[in-house]
Amino acid sequence: MSDRSLPSILMVEDEASDAILLLRGFEKAGVLNPITHLKNGDEALAYLAGIGQYVDRSKYPLPVLILLDLKLPGMSGLQLLQWLRTQREIRRIPVVVLTLDRSPSSINAAYDLGANSYLVKPGDPVEIAKVIEAIQRYWIELNEPPPLVMGAKNDPG
Amino acid sequence: MKGPVLLVEDDPSDARLIQRAFGKMDSSVAIFRLTNGDEVVSYLSGEQPFDNRNAYPLPCVVLLDIKLPRRSGFEVLEWIRRHPSALNRLPIIMLTSSRHSVDINRAYDLGANSYLAKPDTVPQLEQMASEFQRYWLSFNESPDLHGSPNQLRRS
């Protein structure tokens, strides 16, 4: 079970089967942070901007890490990344690209747009769990995240 | 073949303890230490005495302290991110004793890939070295530093 008091992780992934494998990976790695799973770039943008149904930040908190697939219906992962890096409040949120695409052009483009790291999704469930565990250990436990303007200030009501 | 890890650390004790922790890992990747900001610029530019790329290959990742003689870690970071070549994609991980939010924010704003606080004890340091190597040296996909620079780079 996830712990609501821990910072959440946003996972943007359109492939249902991949999403299931990743979520299982989080479970296996013993990640307690709540995972928010969104299926396309437009929804992720709405969530991060806190608009539409995602206005209430106490219900939809800003994530401490974003796992981003590149190939998404509608707005692409790279477009979302490019948008995020221009946003005043949330521009520093670490983004780890997690995709099947291992072409150098995509890797370079992701770094050029400000991705913090680029990981290739393995096909094997065991390998996926390993990647997830590494993400958890490194980004959640080791890395100092940017202080987010959260809690009291954005708390509506 | 991955390039070395460039460790930029002016404090000899810290550097030695970090190198010791890295040395305990099973890794084929070399760790190369520099002691000030100017040296990093010379190294990455391939200037004297680092003009032999075979002996001083481009790193796959840089571990960068903030408080450094001559040129601060922030200045080095800024220099790299503004470099006209594909070198500007080089993954930079800050490794510093500061947990100041001002420093953390500034590092991310200047384009640091990650920010690590120096652990206080040797076991913590060893664990950090282990996670660092696993993540950045085996899982993470490195960008191509030799190709043509991309116009997409955010300022």
Next chain:
Amino acid sequence: MARQSSLLPISTARSSIISDEVFRLLVNNVIDYAIFVLDPEGHIHSWNKGAERLMGYTSREIIGKHFRIFYSEPDLTANKPMLELQTAKASGDFQEEGWRIRKNGSRFWGSVLITRIVDNNGKLLGFGKIIRDLTERRLSDLRYRLLVQGVEDYAIFSMDANGYITSWNVGGERIKGYKPEEIIGKHFSVFYTPEDQARSLPEMVLHTAATQGHFEGEGWRVRRDGTPFWASVVVTALRDEEGHLYGFSKVTRDMTERKKLLDTIRQHSQELELRIQEREETSAELEAFAYSVSHDLRAPLRAIGGFADALREDCAPTLGQQGLDYLNEITNATARMNALVQDLLEYGRVSRINLSLGSVSLSEAVKQAIDQLGSDRRGSLTVDVPAELRVESHPQVLAQVVLNYLTNAFKFHEKDSTPAVHVFAEQHDDHVRLSVRDNGIGIAPRHQERIWQVFERLHDRETYPGSGIGLAIVRRAAVRMHGSCGVDSESGKGSTFWIELPASKNGAER
């Protein structure tokens, strides 16, 4: 009526357009002016509605009577009515303002115009007389004059359109030092300094008043004896009913004392600002110092601790038991020093200038603190903090406060006793009090103030370890969050530490 009209066809009324009848009706119906005709001897020959309204006589009562009945005894004794007629007869008209008597004996202030009426051959036919009631204006003028004359705190005087003084009050005499006879007729620029005169300030003042209705300003002026005073000045343009400028009124107040006071206050506030600036610079320096402490002081600590660990790991066999014991001492001391530096940094953090406050859930802060408690927690811990309580605070700093209280609550116990710690909170009016009660060793009343000071300890480090900064952080934080803190305790009977913070305005709705 026919008799009255026979005398009316005077001068201009003989026009082909306006008939005698129309003119008669016009005059007869004017009610704001008494208009009537006198024969050459002064007998009343016609009477209009205005005259009836003003004097109280009907035309039937008055026609044929001599107009002297409008005059008071003294005026009659002075033969005033006949003198007026003589003047009008000789010069064409007579004008004055003066008291007249109504039918009921009451007086009114009238503006009077008597005009000679002659025929084409120059023969005197009689007099036209027009009277207007100006009693109200006369009385208010009088009241105003008395008022102005008597005012001492303000110099109030009037000037003609060119700035020459026409009236003067006691305030003017008192403030500027001139007697009325010394100053009336002089130009008002004598009150100005030579410099202001040179730059045409007096002309500018009149120009502004004339074009904009009035002028207001403050500045140095000069008394009769040459001493300067700080004046607050209002100059108002005086215009007649047709809008022609006929003069100015000027009110001047001596503000020298107030000016001195204001200057003193301004000087003080400047000094204060300077001091605040210095203080902010000091704060910034202190913050920079704290930052240096974090970097420079902790670096050698990491080295000492790190190499002690490395020594233990790499060289344990050659060290022997005694060597390892010494090494442990080094490690413990390093950890202690690390904690000390950490606490000092925390103390610096809560002292920082910008501590942004917002609505924070008290129960969340308590929960966060309990999570950080770690191995210090032993015995029992009960929490009664209503989830709806919210305070104006800073989340991390509040959690730090609670953590410091909890750490102490679990720490200060006799060796063999089991801590029982109770955390509870309640709202009183507009503030919330959070209390942490323990069953520990307690604090004697005479020590209850000292414990809030930095580095103040009541016990030796071996019995109860700690930096001696924890409660200083709490107090600093409480003040910075616009709250207060304190302790209720007796030696041997446990302690209750509390912090009070302003309740969030929307607290009840949550």
